[in-house]
Amino acid sequence: MLERRFGHIIGIFTLLSLLAGPSSANSLLIWPIYPMIESHQQASALWLENRGRETVNMQVRIFSWSQVGGENHYQSQQGVVGSPPMTAIAPGERQMVRLIRQEPSPIGEEQAYRIIVDEIPALAPDDEAQHASRAAIRLQLRYSLPLFVYGEGALPPERPASxxxxxxxxxxxxxxxxxxxxxxxxxxxxxxxxxxxxxxxxxxxxxxxxxxxxxxxxxxxxxxxxxxxxxxxxxxxxxxxxxxxxxxxxx
CATH class of the missing domain: 2.60.40.10 (Immunoglobulins)
Known part of the structure; x- marks a missing residue:
């Protein structure tokens, strides 16, 4: 199940949701950490910046997000997509990923999604045995951010007073x-x-x-x-x- 596959991502990277500015882990910065697509927008922007010394290969996927039986559930969907879905970012460079609404959102409703950003490690050009060994110890990093999308007549929540x-x-x-x-x-x-x-x-x-x-x-x-x-x-x-x-x- 998709929930089982990606559930640990949410737990590991919820620290992204605690930061007030651009989030960083390893050499990658991601901002904004609370992206949204408001009712008057067809798309919004997510920025990825490589502050490391090596080129990073990134994959961006967006899943619908619901809560069933008290648990988070994520499913593949095509109503909102990231473009480009895959990119290579050179050291010191940044890439804008457009979060695009591909179909109308329900009128007056807020819809929830999860953006999963995978950093795909590149293998060094050695022989196959070395490839297998290095692949086994290198970690694939994943980042998870919430995305909220608003239909016509719906507004983002206001900051409530205490x-x-x-x-x-x-x-x-x-x-x-x-x-x-x-x-x-x-x-x-x-x-x-x-x-x-x-x-x-x-x-x-x-x-x-x-x-x-x-x-x-x-x-x-x-x-x-x-x-x-x-x-x-x-x-x-x-x-x-x-x-x-x-x-x-x-x-």
Whole structure:
């Protein structure tokens, strides 16, 4: 399944989502890290810059992104494509990849995609045995970025102001899956939410679920995360959403 094949990519490279500017890993810089195609746009730009000393070969693919049964799912699609899909970038050079909407998006809706950027290692011109040995130890790097696309009449989410009232459209509950306690968050709103610094809080006690990025909940969908065994899920649940602290109501 595509989810199994690429699920680890999201986990390894969610650090890209924590940065405020161009993201970098190895010698490659990628920006913007929160690309989108707004309702009035047919395309948007993603930039790849090689700050290393060797030419890098890159492949760009875009998958539809949904959440089913509390898990992320990714599937091949052709509604939004990257052009060029493959490119070689010389040292010190940059390449623009156009993110192109090829068919109309549903009116008034936000659609979610994942951009997967693969760095394909080149083999040195040695004999076949050396090729096989080097190929076995060289790593293929992958980068994952969210992409949100808006249909006619839909706007990107506004940055919410901090408030003591629960964040609109979000609720949480505890569920048990295969004997493990999980945090389930439901989003009935029209936009994705990006959750970080998630904690259970009550007077005199603060139980941290994560001090970094937890993940996304897409509109009209549900996402689940396993809870650390030492967490006591009591009190109110708070999370940073787009960098602003909010309370999430219990179901």
């Amino acid at each position: 408030s003591n009232t629960p964040y609109p459209g979000l609720t949480w509950r505890l569920v048990t899956h295969q004997g493990q306690s999980q945090l389930e968050i439901r989003n009935t709103g029209q936009h994705h939410v990006r959750l970080s610094q998630v904690t259970f809080e009550q007077p005199g006690q603060r139980n941290e679920v994560t001090n970094g990025l937890l993940g996304y909940v897409l509109p009209e969908q549900v996402r689940r995360w396993p809870l650390p065994q030492d967490i006591k899920p009591t009190g109110e649940l708070r999370a940073h959403i787009s960098g602003v602290s909010h309370r999430i109501a219990a179901e």
